[in-house]
Amino acid sequence: MAYELSAENQQRVKEVAARYPHNMSAILPALHIVFAERGWIDREACDHVAELLDVPPIHVYEAMTFYTYFPRKPVGKYHIQLCHNIACNLRGAENLIEYMRDKHGIEEDRVTGDGLFCLHRVECLGACGGAPMMQVNDDYYENLSPEKIEELIEGWKREAGNGRR
Amino acid sequence: MALEKIVFKGIDIPGRTEISVYEDGGGYAQWKRVLSEKIEPNELIETVKASGLRGRGGAGFPTGLKWSFVPADSPKPKYMLCNADESEPGTFKDREILEKDPHQLLEGVLLGSYAIGANTAYIYLRGEFVKGWKMVERAIAEAREAGYIGKNVLGSGFDIEVWTHRGAGAYICGEETAMINSLEGKRGEPRLKPPFPAVEGFYKCPTIVNNVETLAAVPKIVENGPEWYGQWGTEKSKGTKLWSVCGHVARPGVYEVPLGYPAQKFFEEDLGGCWNGNKLKAVIPGGSSVFAMTPDEFFACNLDYESIAEHGSMLGSGGMIIFDETACLVEASTVIAHFYAHESCGQCTPCREGCGWVLRMFRDIEAGQPQPGAKDVLLDVMDQIFGATICPLGDSIVMPIKSMMEKFPEEFEYYIREGKSMVTGKTRLAQLAQPDKPENWRRGEPFDYPREQDYKTSFKGLAHDLSRGPEPLFTKFEDE
Amino acid sequence: MPTVTIDGKQVEVPDGLTILWAARKAGVNIPTYCYYPWFAPQGNCRICLVEVEGVGKLQIGCQTPVRDGMVVHTNNERVFKARRGVMEFLLLHHPLDCPICDQAGECDLQDYGYKYGFPVGRNRHLRRTFPKTDYGEKISKEMNRCIHCRRCIRLAEDYMGVHHIGMLNRGDHSEIGSYIEAAIPSGWAGNVIDICPVGALTDKKMRFSARVWDLEHVPARLKESAMKDPVKCRYGSEAMLGLYRGKIYRVTARMDEHRVMKSMICDEARFEHYDLDDWIIEEDADITTPVESGPRPARELEEMARKELEEEGKLNGGRVESPPPSEISSAPGTGMDLGRQTE
Numbered sequence: 009m010a011y012e013l014s015a016e017n018q019q020r021v022k023e024v025a026a027r028y029p030h031n032m033s034a035i036l037p038a039l040h041i042v043f044a045e046r047g048w049i050d051r052e053a054c055d056h057v058a059e060l061l062d063v064p065p066i067h068v069y070e071a072m073t074f075y076t077y078f079p080r081k082p083v084g085k086y087h088i089q090l091c092h093n094i095a096c097n098l099r100g101a102e103n104l105i106e107y108m109r110d111k112h113g114i115e116e117d118r119v120t121g122d123g124l125f126c127l128h129r130v131e132c133l134g135a136c137g138g139a140p141m142m143q144v145n146d147d148y149y150e151n152l153s154p155e156k157i158e159e160l161i162e163g164w165k166r167e168a169g170n171g172r173r
Numbered sequence: 174m175a176l177e178k179i180v181f182k183g184i185d186i187p188g189r190t191e192i193s194v195y196e197d198g199g200g201y202a203q204w205k206r207v208l209s210e211k212i213e214p215n216e217l218i219e220t221v222k223a224s225g226l227r228g229r230g231g232a233g234f235p236t237g238l239k240w241s242f243v244p245a246d247s248p249k250p251k252y253m254l255c256n257a258d259e260s261e262p263g264t265f266k267d268r269e270i271l272e273k274d275p276h277q278l279l280e281g282v283l284l285g286s287y288a289i290g291a292n293t294a295y296i297y298l299r300g301e302f303v304k305g306w307k308m309v310e311r312a313i314a315e316a317r318e319a320g321y322i323g324k325n326v327l328g329s330g331f332d333i334e335v336w337t338h339r340g341a342g343a344y345i346c347g348e349e350t351a352m353i354n355s356l357e358g359k360r361g362e363p364r365l366k367p368p369f370p371a372v373e374g375f376y377k378c379p380t381i382v383n384n385v386e387t388l389a390a391v392p393k394i395v396e397n398g399p400e401w402y403g404q405w406g407t408e409k410s411k412g413t414k415l416w417s418v419c420g421h422v423a424r425p426g427v428y429e430v431p432l433g434y435p436a437q438k439f440f441e442e443d444l445g446g447c448w449n450g451n452k453l454k455a456v457i458p459g460g461s462s463v464f465a466m467t468p469d470e471f472f473a474c475n476l477d478y479e480s481i482a483e484h485g486s487m488l489g490s491g492g493m494i495i496f497d498e499t500a501c502l503v504e505a506s507t508v509i510a511h512f513y514a515h516e517s518c519g520q521c522t523p524c525r526e527g528c529g530w531v532l533r534m535f536r537d538i539e540a541g542q543p544q545p546g547a548k549d550v551l552l553d554v555m556d557q558i559f560g561a562t563i564c565p566l567g568d569s570i571v572m573p574i575k576s577m578m579e580k581f582p583e584e585f586e587y588y589i590r591e592g593k594s595m596v597t598g599k600t601r602l603a604q605l606a607q608p609d610k611p612e613n614w615r616r617g618e619p620f621d622y623p624r625e626q627d628y629k630t631s632f633k634g635l636a637h638d639l640s641r642g643p644e645p646l647f648t649k650f651e652d653e
Numbered sequence: 654m655p656t657v658t659i660d661g662k663q664v665e666v667p668d669g670l671t672i673l674w675a676a677r678k679a680g681v682n683i684p685t686y687c688y689y690p691w692f693a694p695q696g697n698c699r700i701c702l703v704e705v706e707g708v709g710k711l712q713i714g715c716q717t718p719v720r721d722g723m724v725v726h727t728n729n730e731r732v733f734k735a736r737r738g739v740m741e742f743l744l745l746h747h748p749l750d751c752p753i754c755d756q757a758g759e760c761d762l763q764d765y766g767y768k769y770g771f772p773v774g775r776n777r778h779l780r781r782t783f784p785k786t787d788y789g790e791k792i793s794k795e796m797n798r799c800i801h802c803r804r805c806i807r808l809a810e811d812y813m814g815v816h817h818i819g820m821l822n823r824g825d826h827s828e829i830g831s832y833i834e835a836a837i838p839s840g841w842a843g844n845v846i847d848i849c850p851v852g853a854l855t856d857k858k859m860r861f862s863a864r865v866w867d868l869e870h871v872p873a874r875l876k877e878s879a880m881k882d883p884v885k886c887r888y889g890s891e892a893m894l895g896l897y898r899g900k901i902y903r904v905t906a907r908m909d910e911h912r913v914m915k916s917m918i919c920d921e922a923r924f925e926h927y928d929l930d931d932w933i934i935e936e937d938a939d940i941t942t943p944v945e946s947g948p949r950p951a952r953e954l955e956e957m958a959r960k961e962l963e964e965e966g967k968l969n970g971g972r973v974e975s976p977p978p979s980e981i982s983s984a985p986g987t988g989m990d991l992g993r994q995t996e
Contacts, residue, residue: 027336029250029376032358040300040339051832064816067358069832073821074360074518077300077342093262094461095419097508098500131344131512132262132461133301136419136492137426146303343823360820365696365716519820519827521697525801526742529825533778544777554775557738560710561699 011052013060017041021060031061035071039078047087049078076130084119084126086164089143092129095136104140105129107154112161124168125161179402179413180389181429184273190308192315195276201321203395204283208329214245217288221391223399225411230256230347230384231460231490233478236391240381242371243289249378253286253294256352257309257385260299260344261460262512264492266415266427267385271298271305274389275312281388282335283321284395289381292332297352300341309337344516348564349382350374351518362520363564386415405431410477414491421497423448432477439476444495451497455577459489461509462569464576485576501596502581503588506574507535513570524567527558531570538585540605541592548589552578655721660728672703672725673714677943683727684736684765686743686850687802688715690913691947692811698743698802700765702735703727711735733769740769746781746825747851748797756852758865759912762800783828788818789836791857791924792846796828799853805829805845812917812950813839829853840885841951843923847906847914858924859895859903868895872907872938875922879931882921883967887958889919889951893940894932901927913944917951 013021021041025034038057042049054072058065072078079087088108092101108114108127119126135141138150149160178184188194195201207217222237243251255278259267270278278296286294298306313335316322324332338356345351346361353374355361374380390412394402403411410432416439419425423445430439440446440453447453456471457463464486466474474484481488496505514528534551537543544550555571562568578585587595594601654665657675664679671694676683686698694716701714706724711732726732744766751757783796801820806829809815817837821828836842846854875890877883895903904923906914926932949957962968 027334030357033338033356035358036341036355037338039341063358065833066816066819066831069821070360070819071358073832074823075300075341075343076515076823077340092508093512094494094505094508095263097504098420098494098496130342131515132260134259134265134268134299136263136265136494137417139419139425143301148304360823365694365713514824517824519801519822519824522699522739522742522801525825525827526745530742530745530776530778537777544775550775554738557735557741561702561735561738563696 011046011050011056013042013045013056017045018060021057025061031063032067034061035063035068036075039068039072039075043078048080048082050080082119083128085124085168086126086144088114088125088127089130089133090127091131091133091135091139091141091143093132093136095132096140099139101140104142104152104154104157107157108161111154111158114161122168124164177405178429179393179405180270180277180386180415181274181427182393183277184269189274190272190276190312192276192312192319195274199396200276200392201280201316201319203392204280204321205327207284207287207395208327208331211329214288214290217284217395220399221288221394224394224402225399225406225409226387226390226394226402227410227478228384229386229390229414229491231261231462233488236383236387239371239383240285240289242369243379243381244372245290247379250293251289251291252375252378252380253282253289253291254349254352254356254375254380254382255282255294255296255385255388256347256349256382257296257298257302257305258340258347258352259302259385259490260347260516261462261490261492262509263419263457263494264417264460264490265419266417266491268302268305269415269427270385270389271302272308275305275309276316277392278309278385278389279312279316279335281391283333284391285381285383285388286333286335287331289379291381292334294333294335295356296335296337297346297356298337298339299346300339306337306339313337343518344512345518345564345566348566351564352382353380360518362518363566365563407433407475407477407479409479410488414476414488416476416491416493418444418493418495420493420495421447421451421500422495430476433480434476436474436476437472440472447495447497449497451499453495454498454500455496455502455581457486457494457496457573458491459487460492461494461512461573462565463487463489464572465580466576467580487572499596501594501601502577502584503535503538503594504601506577506585507532507539507602509573510535510570513566517566521561521563521567523558523561524570527554527567528570530554531558531574536602536605538588539600539602541600541603543589548578548582548585655719655723657719657721657723657725659725666719669718671715672705672712672717672719672723673701674945675719676703676714676725676727681727683714684761684769685715685911686761686800687804689804689807689848690944692804692807695803695807698800699739700736700743700769702732702739704729704732736765736769737771740766741771741775743800744770744774745776746797747800748780750798753861754795754798754852755855755860755865756798756849760852761850761912781826783826786830786834787857788831788842788845788854791920792837792842793855793857793860794830795853795855796830798851799829800851801827801829802850803829804848804850805854808845808848809837809839809842812947813837813841813844814950814952815839815842818845839951840882840920841889841917843920844906844914844917846923847908850912856903856923858927863895863897863902865895868897868902870894871896872935872940873932874935875926876931876933879926880921881925882919883962884955884958885919886922887962888949888954889917890922891916891938892918892922892932894929896929899929901929901932907938907940909943910941911943915940915944916948917954 021038024037025031042053054068058068114125114127116127140152141150183189183198218240226236228234282294340346343361346355348363350364351361370380406412413429413431416428453468456466466486470484474480478488510532514532517524517528519525555575558567559571584595656665659676659679660681662679666675673683684700686700687695696713696716702711703714704726705712787794806818809818818831846856871894873894875886880886892904893907894901906918
């Protein structure tokens with residue numbers, strides 16, 4: 009079954025497309041709408057966007073593969089994107105990655121067995137003042153330390169009704 | 174000349190993101206005045222030109238001059254594009270404005286659009302700034318409700334629409350032509366210049382791309398006049414600048430100071446020095462893509478475009494990264510190289526291939542197994558990238574790393590020689606040197622390769638060859 | 654008419670000419686990869702860097718227009734070093750499979766590698782490799798050999814009217830492909846083989862069967878009686894046969910001395926006529942004048958041919974009915990012109 013956006017979101021894609029002189033411009037906003045609804049983007053989603061906007065699918069593939077914000081595989085309930093760029097690196101981002109791996113078994117680029125977490129190293133997220141920092145789904149968490157990470161992760165586990173303690 | 178904030182003036186007022194609070198602080202007054210008094214767009218451009226406001230995104234191009242490049246008689250629609258795709262490592266000034274004071278930015282966008290005659294403006298935000306995007310969206314909705322955006326705004330006959338457009342994790346889209354390509358739905362790859370966007374940009378129409386900080390300063394300049402703005406700063410760098418300071422510093426954050434502010438005073442008094450009272454080792458003053466400075470160079474300069482350039486670096490976007498004595502610059506170089514290798518768009522050859530190669534060589538060094546003559550090869554490869562690319566991204570990987578290698582050679586030499594860091598005493602990527610690891614990039618035994626003097630002969634051979642004229646390439650079948 | 658000095662030779666050239674063409678007029682050859690006279694300059698290969706006096710950075714010859722009194726050096730040490738750098742980067746991941754590559758002998762990378770390349774490799778890392786995906790049955794794509802010049806993408810979009818191949822991914826693992834790994838839906842797809850400056854796109858029919866330096870290249874045209882699809886072949890069969898001992902090993906488009914195609918040939922002429930009896934040899938055809946601009950796009954050629962054939966009464970009486978234009982252009986997005994739409 010080919011992927012399709014909900015009728016409401018299809019309407020939104022059309023509305024957004026009307027803001028631009030050409031439908032091509034709406035590729036990125038449309039991919040954002042798919043991403044917000046589904047959490048990841050694959051070829052079927054691209055084909056659907058191309059069909060909605062009436063643009064050649066290759067242009068959607070080109071854009072989708074160029075921009076790294078859209079995961080091409082499911083990323084779990086909490087998509088942890090930890091900045092490892094210069095400012096966060098100077099303030100100990102590497103330790104946090106190690107901590108998450110050793111303490112919680114959250115490995116890079118892999119969804120944990122319970123489907124909750126996926127850790128990605130990402131480049132600068134533009135919040136170097138609060139380094140080290142990470143983005144989990146839509147929210148920024150700054151001035152991290154192992155203790156703070158521990159607290160957050162435990163909180164999410166409880167929130168998912170999956171607490172182990 | 175008291176220290177006054179311009180861009181950040183109202184940022185700490187509670188509820189500033191609400192239109193009513195912004196209006197109470199004199200917000201949108203200029204927009205109303207410009208429309209009701211029917212001020213000529215040219216007059217606005219002249220005001221901004223006279224104020225000496227320069228682009229705050231990195232290049233420092235005079236904003237008024239840029240606006241004046243838009244052909245006024247062009248029959249094509251014109252576009253205003255606000256660059257909020259802030260992704261330079263060490264730079265986080267625009268996020269503050271987007272999240273805490275979106276209306277001031279919006280007023281700047283409106284004034285700018287009016288000045289260049291654009292009826293549509295786009296605010297290109299980086300995709301990760303979800304909160305900033307929501308704030309700006311809300312601000313736009315509020316302004317639309319108040320009648321500041323839309324058809325025939327406040328009965329003036331001027332139409333203006335403002336939309337947000339979210340990027341999706343591509344640093345290169347901060348380059349103006351790449352941003353235009355991205356806005357057209359294409360891959361965010363820079364275009365060749367000329368033609369410049371002011372003449373041929375978004376869908377071949379005149380387009381002006383301005384940074385958030387630049388546009389946020391415009392309402393104040395229009396309000397108080399160019400002379401008022403010019404009282405801060407120096408002869409050539411006027412006004413104030415936001416500095417986002419991060420790294421090993423006691424008080425990281427965004428600071429607004431006048432241009433020409435003494436660097437030493439800024440560092441010691443405003444920033445409170447390095448964290449934990451450590452000693453300063455190096456500073457990258459303008460986001461990760463400019464030359465690194467030694468403490469001596471840094472303390473000797475003032476924070477403005479010319480003085481920093483005089484002391485061997487660039488003001489760039491104002492993202493100051495502080496390294497204290499505990500920072501390993503080889504590790505920092507690897508991290509910076511990783512960033513540029515990851516963000517290279519893959520369009521032109523030197524950057525596409527070179528950035529990845531530089532990164533792999535640094536990973537070798539950090540694995541304790543550098544290739545013979547690694548430092549020479551690295552410097553040589555970086556020279557081959559520098560200045561040979563379409564956009565400045567290729568230069569950006571070279572400037573910080575090469576300057577660190579030149580200003581702190583002993584640290585790199587030590588790592589290459591001893592296989593461990595001079596600062597931490599550790600080999601950070603030792604696991605890469607294990608042969609059974611899949612991420613092992615290396616192969617074969619070390620070998621000696623000829624140096625410059627050995628392959629120099631091929632240049633002479635070439636010079637002789639080409640002086641005989643063009644070589645026909647497809648003559649095979651004619652000879653036979 | 655501006656006068657420019659290129660490597661010490663003064664030439665007078667028309668206004669707005671690029672350094673590349675001014676140099677060719679002065680008898681100086683500037684190497685190119687991504688530049689092709691059919692397209693607007695893209696400037697991404699960076700091999701055509703030249704030094705212009707008074708300008709700090711090296712400039713690309715294919716895009717920079719000449720100005721009066723400009724002094725250009727295409728052959729000094731600085732330029733040589735820059736080109737050597739670009740060559741080194743291009744060869745960084747390029748496989749050393751020239752002995753089994755069908756492009757060997759007419760490969761731009763070989764030619765300029767010989768002139769500008771390092772005699773030794775300084776790369777000590779594994780080469781980047783891509784999984785092999787072909788464009789259908791007839792075109793072999795070897796992404797590892799690709800130098801990302803994007804001529805094929807531009808050819809498909811601008812001349813075939815097919816939005817089917819593009820650049821995927823980013824940075825040094827960016828890849829040219831269709832993503833869905835399908836053949837290019839056009840009757841002119843084979844031209845990407847000729848436009849590819851390296852061995853990334855090659856003719857599957859001639860694979861491993863001949864070496865180009867053994868072939869005798871003869872300009873020829875398809876006989877009208879042999880055409881199965883006269884709509885395409887009428888303007889799409891001015892070809893060049895590659896003969897070896899009287900047998901056709903391959904059919905390509907005619908090219909000038911810079912290996913720029915004179916015109917496109919259709920897939921039928923390229924892949925389906927390996928019998929010499931189908932061809933009229935045109936020994937006196939012009940294959941030396943440099944091509945300075947592109948031909949008509951495939952769509953226009955087909956329309957022209959269709960009109961003429963209808964007038965001559967050959968279309969419906971012909972042996973094979975051609976598909977109507979709507980089906981030819983069934984590829985998504987055909988005819989979309991972004992620039993025109995907004996103007």
